[in-house]
Amino acid sequence: MKYFLTFYHTLRFWILIISLSITLGTVAVFLGIFDKSGNQSHKIAALWSRLICRWNGIKVKITGAENILVDKPQIFIANHQGYYDIFALAGYLSVQLRWVSKSILFRIPFMGWAMKASGYIPVKRNNRKQSYQAFLNTLEAIKAGSSIVVFPEGTRSKDGSIGVFKKGSQLLAERAKVPVVPVTIVGTRDIIRKGSILIYPNVVRIIISPYVTIDGDNKKKGGEILQDIRKTICSNFKPE
Numbered sequence: 001m002k003y004f005l006t007f008y009h010t011l012r013f014w015i016l017i018i019s020l021s022i023t024l025g026t027v028a029v030f031l032g033i034f035d036k037s038g039n040q041s042h043k044i045a046a047l048w049s050r051l052i053c054r055w056n057g058i059k060v061k062i063t064g065a066e067n068i069l070v071d072k073p074q075i076f077i078a079n080h081q082g083y084y085d086i087f088a089l090a091g092y093l094s095v096q097l098r099w100v101s102k103s104i105l106f107r108i109p110f111m112g113w114a115m116k117a118s119g120y121i122p123v124k125r126n127n128r129k130q131s132y133q134a135f136l137n138t139l140e141a142i143k144a145g146s147s148i149v150v151f152p153e154g155t156r157s158k159d160g161s162i163g164v165f166k167k168g169s170q171l172l173a174e175r176a177k178v179p180v181v182p183v184t185i186v187g188t189r190d191i192i193r194k195g196s197i198l199i200y201p202n203v204v205r206i207i208i209s210p211y212v213t214i215d216g217d218n219k220k221k222g223g224e225i226l227q228d229i230r231k232t233i234c235s236n237f238k239p240e
Contacts, residue, residue, distance in 0.1 A: 009199040013056050024048045025110030032117025037144070039096055041118040048114075049091030053084070057201035058191065060088050064208035067181060068095060073147045074211060075173050078183035079162045079233050080151035084191045088204045089149055089183070098141040098148055100134055119146070135172065142176045149183075152226070160189050162234050170214060170226045179211035182229045184236035207236045 025048075028041040035041065053060055068074075078089065090097060099115070103122035106112040119141065123134035138148055150172065152165035173180045184207040191202050209232050214225050 006198055006200065009056065009201055010197065013052075013199045014197075016055055017052060020048050020051055021108075021111040021114075024051075025114040028114035029110075029117045032114075038098070038117065038119025038146075041114060042096055042098075045114060045118050046091055046097075049087040051091075052087045053091055053204070056199065058084065058087075058204060060092050060204045060206065062092055062206045062208065064210075065094075067208045067210050068093065069179060069181070069211065070095065072178065073142045073145055073176075074179045074181050075142070075169065075176065076147060076149045076181050076183045077152055077165075077169055077229055077233075078149060078185055079237060080153050080156050081160065081185055082156055082188040082190075082192055082194070084188040084204060085151070085156075085185050088185065088188060088206060092206060093147075093149075096146045098138070098146040100138055100148070100150075103130075135168075138172060139176055142178055148172070152230075156194050157189065158194060162230070162237060165226050165230045167223070167226070170223060173214040179213055180225075180229065181211045182209040182232045183207070184209070184233045186237060209233075209236065 024044050028044040028048075031040040031044065032038065052058075074095075076089070076093065078085065086099070090099070098119055098121060100121045100123050101115060103124050106115055106120075106122050121134050121137045121141065124130040142148060150169040152169040153163040154166050157163060169180075184205075186205040186207070187202045188204050190200055191204075192199060212225060212229065
């Protein structure tokens with residue numbers, strides 16, 4: 001019975017993600033023709049992400065939603081447990097988000113087209129010049145009023161622990177001069193394990209902590225603040 005349920009959830013996931021990518025991706029591209037800001041297209045992308053969660057039996061519980069700043073852009077710094085981090089955050093953070101994503105994803109029919117229409121930012125991480133351009137484009141998106149999600153570990157966790165936070169998110173916050181919001185994600189790792197395509201529905205918890213600043217008004221140095229953010233996330237991270 002267990003194997004049957006795994007097969008059922010896995011098949012349903014891939015059918016849904018393909019069908020929703022085609023239908024809602026088309027809508028997002030159409031809206032992008034008239035709204036060059038990407039705001040309307042991102043709303044469709046957020047709906048797509050929520051449906052990927054709900055229709056696959058993934059319950060998302062949010063704690064600390066009052067810490068989201070609704071009137072200004074911010075940088076969400078989150079731990080990275082699995083693929084469903086993206087669906088959960090894109091679907092349930094109620095602000096305009098712009099994602100920095102691998103450039104190869106933008107080539108995927110419908111989904112990639114929708115990402116472009118939403119103003120998401122492509123990057124080739126092994127290309128220094130293009131990485132720097134993506135950094136500049138991210139700053140422009142923040143200045144235009146959009147928030148950004150950063151996974152400072154750089155990749156999904158292999159063993160479920162929270163890895164070292166890389167300096168890029170600190171540099172972005174220092175240049176952008178916007179609040180930084182620590183976000184802890186629990187429960188996504190076991191939904192799709194790294195290197196697997198099988199789906200195991202689970203409850204996802206998103207814990208949003210009060211924002212901090214990495215600028216001249218904060219007496220601590222940027223590196224110290226980044227480590228404080230990591231400590232906050234680690235403290236909240238209690239796998240069930």
